[in-house]
Amino acid sequence: MKKVLVLTGGGDCPGLNAVIRAVAKRARKEKNWEIFGSIEAFNGVLNEPQEIVRLTSSRTKGIHVKGGTILKTTNKSNPIKFPVTQKDGTVKFEDRSDELVKRLKGFDAVINIGGDGSQKISKVLFDKGIPIIGVPKTIDNDLSATDMTFGFQTAVQIASDAFDKLVTTAESHHRVMIMEVMGRDAGWIALHTAIAGGAEICLIPEIPYDINKLVKKIESRYKKGRGFVNIVIAEGAKPKEGTVTAAAGEKGSEHVRLGGVAYQLSKQLKDAGCRAEIRETVLGHVQRGGTPVAFDRILATLFGVKAMELAINGEFGKMVAYKNNSITYVSFEEATRQQHLVKKSSYLVQAAKGLGITFGD
Secondary structure (H helix, E strand, C coil), X not given: CEEEEEXXXXXXXXXXXXXXXXXXXXXXXXXXXEEEEECCCCHHHHCCCCCEEECCHHHHCCHHHCCCCCCCCCCCCCCCCEEEXXXXXXXXXXXXXXXXXXXXXXXXXXXXXXXXXXXXXXXXXXXXXXXXXXXEECCCCXXXXXCCCECHHHHHHHHHHHHHHHHHHHHHHCCEEEEEECCCCCCHHHHHHHHHHCCCEEECCCCCECHHHHHHHHHHHCECCECCEEEEXXXXXXXXXXXXXXXXXXXXXXXXXXXXXXXXXXXXXXXXXXCCCEEEEECHHHHCCCCCCHHHHHHHHHHHHHHXXXXXXXXXXXXXXXXXXXXXXXXXXXXXXXXXXXXXXXXXXXXXXXXXCECCC
């Protein structure tokens, strides 16, 4: 019997369970594959004792409608820069990739479901001889090698639902409502939400904003003290004269922690002379959870089936991708070459401006 190991790394995302289920169901059709899952990404392989579970039909049955991941996940287990706590409480990063390679030798295929960081790990492991295949995952939609990633549409739907509720309270109280969404360096969630919800202002990382232009836009919406404005801002947005609002990451994490830009923008607007009442809402992790919408379930399922078929055919060193309305694959080099960011010249941005949405540029 051949053995395939499935794991989920990085942040959780609606649709992860649909990929796991699809891999398992496709593998069972071959009769000669056993399916296993590693708990908390590669931690399950590196831990003593190992935390590797058999993905039986009873374990994967019906999980495609559930958010999160039955295999759990973490963004603190990069085997190339593995966090090890020292006696004095400090964290030192060590390369445990060679150790991981030795522990993975018993598997005929590894399917790594994760974002940009996870696929960079996949490339290192493939170069070291591991038969590995990647599946792109991120609500941020920031992987350039695929037209879309699963989880993104669900995040946009959640954000749009929340935004719709803020519009009515903004109108009722004549307020400026600022809603902060996720996305890190990419403004896709904010941009799609702004268009879907009918925002007056959309602020994204790719287009630094001029605070005075935002104040002017807000003032134009108010007559005799009455009016309202709804703003969508991505967590990585920044003013032309300033930096991204961020804090140090948690112990063991390689990333800074974004968040709080809604409150920063609120202060900037007040300091710049905005007289309207302002309220802030930070959606945070509600965008990552819950039942995936139908599109994400389908895309995730197609990715899972394709990944397992690549494994069956022995085509490793690839990441599955969605391109031109087809499921295909790309090399890890192409998968991790650059981020998929919003271009100021894109039709989506130009259409938003055509609708009267201000970006502050």
